[in-house]
Amino acid sequence: xxxxxxxxxxxxxxxxxxxxxxxxxxxxxxxxxxxxxxxxxxxxxxxxxxxxxxxxxxxxxxxxxxxxxxxxxxxxxxxxxxxxxxxxxxxxxxxxxxxxxxxxxxxxxxxxxxxxxxxxxxxxxxxxxxxxxxxxxxxxxxxxxxxxxxxxxxxxxxxxxxxxxxxxxxxxxxxxxxxxxx
Numbered sequence: 001x002x003x004x005x006x007x008x009x010x011x012x013x014x015x016x017x018x019x020x021x022x023x024x025x026x027x028x029x030x031x032x033x034x035x036x037x038x039x040x041x042x043x044x045x046x047x048x049x050x051x052x053x054x055x056x057x058x059x060x061x062x063x064x065x066x067x068x069x070x071x072x073x074x075x076x077x078x079x080x081x082x083x084x085x086x087x088x089x090x091x092x093x094x095x096x097x098x099x100x101x102x103x104x105x106x107x108x109x110x111x112x113x114x115x116x117x118x119x120x121x122x123x124x125x126x127x128x129x130x131x132x133x134x135x136x137x138x139x140x141x142x143x144x145x146x147x148x149x150x151x152x153x154x155x156x157x158x159x160x161x162x163x164x165x166x167x168x169x170x171x172x173x174x175x176x177x178x179x180x181x182x
Contacts, residue, residue, distance in 0.1 A: 031069060
C-alpha cells in the first residue's frame with residue numbers, strides 16, 4: 001500500500017470507527033453507506049498551493065454531485081495546531097474570495113485539536129481530533145437540509161463533549177491509535 005492509500009485508509013478508519021460508530025456526526029452514516037465521501041490527500045505544504053487545491057476541490061465538487069463531501073487531508077506541513085488554525089482562517093477567506101461563501105463550509109480537525117480555554121489533555125478536544133490535519137468541505141445546502149430534519153441540532157456539540165468526557169482521553173488515544181494501525 002502506498003503512502004496516500006495508507007493515509008486515506010487511516011482517515012476512513014477514523015470516520016467509521018470514531019465519527020460514525022459513536023455518532024459524533026449524526027449525518028456521517030448516510031454518506032458512508034452511500035459511498036459519497038471523497039478522500040483527498042493533499043501533498044502540498046505551501047499555504048498558497050494548499051488554498052489553490054482547496055478551491056480546485058470545490059470546483060470538483062461543483063462538477064460531481066455524487067460526492068457529497070470531501071475530507072481534504074493535509075499529512076505534512078500543518079502538524080502545528082496554531083499554524084493549522086491560521087490555514088483554516090485563510091481557507092475560509094479563500095472560500096469567500098472565490099464566491100463559495102454560502103455554497104461550502106469547512107469543519108476542521110487536527111491530531112492536536114484544542115478548544116479555547118480547554119486544557120490540552122481534556123477529553124472534550126477529541127470531538128475534533130483526527131489522524132491528520134483535515135478540512136472537511138461540506139455542501140451548505142445539504143447541511144441545511146440535514147439540520148432541518150434533525151431534532152435539536154444545537155445540542156450536537158454539547159452531546160459530543162459530554163460523551164467524550166464520559167469516555168475519557170485514554171479511550172480516544174487508544175481508538176485513534178487503532179485507526180492508525182498501531
